[in-house]
Amino acid sequence: MDGGEGDAVVIGGGLAGMLVVRALLGHVRKVTVVERDRYPDGPAFRKGVPQARHLHILLTGGQEALEELLPGSGAELAAAGARRLDMPRDLLTCGLTGWQIRFHEGRHSLISCTRPLLDHVVRTRVLAAAAASGTAVEVVEATDAVGLLGGPDRVTGVRVRPRGAGRQERDMDADLVVDASGRASRTPQWLEALGRAAPAQESVDPGLQYASRVLRLPEPPGTGVYVQYRPDNPAAGGLLPLEDGTWILTVSGIGGLDVPTDEGGFAEFTSGLAHPYLHELLRGAEPLSPVIGFRDTSNRRRRYEAPGGVPEGLVVVGDAACSFNPVYGQGMTVAAVGALALRDALADGGPRAGLAARAQRAVARAADAAWLTAVGADRPYVDAGQSSAPGLGERFTSWYVERLVARAAVDPVVGSAFRDVVALTAPPSRMLAPAVALRTMLLRRRPALADPPLGPVPATRR
Numbered sequence: 001m002d003g004g005e006g007d008a009v010v011i012g013g014g015l016a017g018m019l020v021v022r023a024l025l026g027h028v029r030k031v032t033v034v035e036r037d038r039y040p041d042g043p044a045f046r047k048g049v050p051q052a053r054h055l056h057i058l059l060t061g062g063q064e065a066l067e068e069l070l071p072g073s074g075a076e077l078a079a080a081g082a083r084r085l086d087m088p089r090d091l092l093t094c095g096l097t098g099w100q101i102r103f104h105e106g107r108h109s110l111i112s113c114t115r116p117l118l119d120h121v122v123r124t125r126v127l128a129a130a131a132a133s134g135t136a137v138e139v140v141e142a143t144d145a146v147g148l149l150g151g152p153d154r155v156t157g158v159r160v161r162p163r164g165a166g167r168q169e170r171d172m173d174a175d176l177v178v179d180a181s182g183r184a185s186r187t188p189q190w191l192e193a194l195g196r197a198a199p200a201q202e203s204v205d206p207g208l209q210y211a212s213r214v215l216r217l218p219e220p221p222g223t224g225v226y227v228q229y230r231p232d233n234p235a236a237g238g239l240l241p242l243e244d245g246t247w248i249l250t251v252s253g254i255g256g257l258d259v260p261t262d263e264g265g266f267a268e269f270t271s272g273l274a275h276p277y278l279h280e281l282l283r284g285a286e287p288l289s290p291v292i293g294f295r296d297t298s299n300r301r302r303r304y305e306a307p308g309g310v311p312e313g314l315v316v317v318g319d320a321a322c323s324f325n326p327v328y329g330q331g332m333t334v335a336a337v338g339a340l341a342l343r344d345a346l347a348d349g350g351p352r353a354g355l356a357a358r359a360q361r362a363v364a365r366a367a368d369a370a371w372l373t374a375v376g377a378d379r380p381y382v383d384a385g386q387s388s389a390p391g392l393g394e395r396f397t398s399w400y401v402e403r404l405v406a407r408a409a410v411d412p413v414v415g416s417a418f419r420d421v422v423a424l425t426a427p428p429s430r431m432l433a434p435a436v437a438l439r440t441m442l443l444r445r446r447p448a449l450a451d452p453p454l455g456p457v458p459a460t461r462r
């Protein structure tokens, strides 16, 4: 592969940052990744990705994007023990109206493994691809990006500070800077320091808290289990298999419900879910990790793609641009699809005039479907004073999605459209296809199953 022209600096070498490196290969001469942490030798937790202690699933849309960027990554994850759950067969799901019907549809799956394993596979594959490319890639670990260089109209590099006593700040020049530093991104403040307005920000905060722990189960179920929160019960819990035969339990509370992280409170929390199945399943479970909480979970989108949102030379990706209520499992998929969008925007030449705005629009489009579905589903739980007001379109989306979700639990036609959208393989307009819309709006509401469908599973159901 040929190298390209110009140098890029990527701030943050997490999932989005590494996938951006992959997207840049062949399009720039050199990429320097500035990463706050030191990487562990293998798949291990690191401080810069605190959410990695919690349940992480990769949706079909993310699997496809990852495979396109890094062919063979799915097989490598499987060889390392990552589990593939066919949907809806392999995840018993208790939704708004009860348990979903379960059957083998064979169109969607979730990959379930620890986040450190996923990050490790992505990082090693990206660095291997870099070594075989014409683009030089350098990863500068244990170093913080602390500001942007340039002026209001053009970013020309990054100021960095190595960690450790007495280390001096230094400047890294770049033709293109990509911010992939996650939820804690400081680009809005850095742009203001350059004399440019921070981007407009939208937030929809349903007040969600998370707590997670890894367990060994005496009698593991043959499926994952997810009991969703709903307007009459703000508690949720998900139990999924990990690569080493252990299980991760993540519980959450919405609308400000306190999720305990002490031993007794955490163990009792699942007794308050909408159905007792998950709580009973956990009897005799052996804790293998401490209970870890997480609270910074709002949907938050910075509108860098708006006209004038980014100066020349800067693109913002991943959670730094758009982050989601994590229960929908969308963030990593959006990061991967966004990296593909950046790659395509670079396709007719490397860094050049107008690239930043164009690439930023493409990255934003990659997040649109996930944003619409997450905020549409979260609106019923949002404290009106806390978040930006919903528009007419968003209010209709909330009403329609609520009806559709209830129908999807029992109706394979509506369920199939719903799965396409939540797996991020089809735009939300798929939920408005005539057959789906008619069934959603005209058929009488039917409750879902009262108990989890544990018996034999039909091969297909249409």
Ligand SMILES: Cc1cc2nc3c(=O)[nH]c(=O)nc-3n(C[C@H](O)[C@H](O)[C@H](O)COP(=O)(O)OP(=O)(O)OC[C@H]3O[C@@H](n4cnc5c(N)ncnc54)[C@H](O)[C@@H]3O)c2cc1C
Pocket (backbone or CB within 6 Å): 011, 012, 013, 014, 015, 016, 017, 034, 035, 036, 037, 047, 048, 049, 051, 054, 055, 056, 057, 058, 059, 143, 144, 145, 146, 180, 181, 182, 183, 184, 185, 210, 294, 296, 297, 317, 318, 319, 320, 326, 327, 328, 329, 330, 331, 332, 333, 335
């Ligand atoms: C509790 C929880 C559960 C989630 N579950 C799921 C799920 O099931 N499925 C899913 O798809 N998504 C899930 N997500 C979302 C997912 O974790 C994120 O979307 C994803 O990590 C975004 O990747 P990123 O690279 O943008 O950010 P991150 O993964 O947060 O990486 C940011 C990187 O930047 C580095 N960094 C930060 N600041 C600096 C700096 N100033 N200088 C240098 N380096 C810096 C950090 O060390 C880190 O390496 C979940 C999120 C949370 C909070």
